[in-house]
Amino acid sequence: MISDGTLALDPLVVGVILAMTVVTVLTKVGGFWLLRRIEVSERLEAGLSVLPGAIVIAILGPELAAGGPAEWGAAGIVVLVMWRTENILLALCGGIGAVVLFRALG
Amino acid sequence: MTKLDGSDADRDHSESLETPSEGAVDDPQATAVEREPLTFDREDIRAGLLTCLPVAIGVGGYGIAFGMLARQAGLSVAEATLMSATVIAGAAQIVAMELWTDPLPVAAIVLTTLAINLRYSLMGAALGPWFERLSPRQSYGSLLVMADENWALTMRELKSGSGRGAFLLGSGIAIWCCWVGATIIGATAGGVIGDPARYGIDFVLAAVFIALAVELWDGRSTLVPWLVALVTAIVAATFVPGRWYILLGGLAAAAVEVIRYDQ
Incomplete structure (x- = not known):
């Protein structure tokens, strides 16, 4: 186990990083995925913009x-x-x- | 960079007289109309990468700040680098470092990340008129490397009618390399530097957002939603726990804009 704080990988920290990755990926692809299935009005688009x-x-x-x-x-x-x-x-x-x-x- | 300006003649609703150099980031009317052919090739990637490079170097300054903050929060260089390589969301990562205490508030960190990054879903949706013409692998793959800066550049590029479908991917690769590389530099140096306030490092996040705001300013039509966001955020910051005021401010502005749309 390397403990000089350079190469250490704590399992809990890695878990939190993975969880952050999952929610971030969901936000990045989610909007596009949803838009292909529902119609978005120009009014809503103006709000989103x-x-x-x-x-x-x-x-x-x-x-x-x-x-x-x-x-x-x-x-x-x-x-x-x-x-x-x-x-x-x-x-x-x-x-x-x-x-x-x-x-x-x- | 040549701009093919032929395809955006019919903007019925907007009063904006925009110049190509500014404010082309969020014009909702322009997104629905264009049907120019879309490519997805090496040349697009190259164009995106080169166009984004100066911006990506700016993002690098931000990555150095994140690396330093991560080391001070107790992450190893490897952990900070892993986070930058997989999460690729500067604001959320830096905010997470503010929340990073022992014992780790896992739920708060993950939910705040979600709240701060919810804007990505809107940004991804804004790319829809072009990206729905790409294959799922091309579109979803490109979206993984989407960040604020290369999204803005890509919107401008696609609205200009260039049809470069892989521009987001190319510009995202530039961002990713600078972001991860700068994180390593910052995290390595961060173990050495003592007090971040002394070097103004604590101001980096605010400075980046101020610069972004200047870029996102789209003339007088921006004023009302921004005032709504500002007031909502300041009020909510005092009454609502955590970082939810960010999302509330944004949603309040969007709601007002939806109501105002006809006028």
């Missing part, structure tokens, strides 16, 4: 509300860089740099 963005906002809202000025400022930097450059990597670096800087200042 806002979901990804809305879920992103639903994750962000409480997270930013729990943060402080450093996180809000850094969030603004991410928006600005992303809006101007459309480069995720650049936006991430800008945001992380900004949060480290603002926290050090604060």
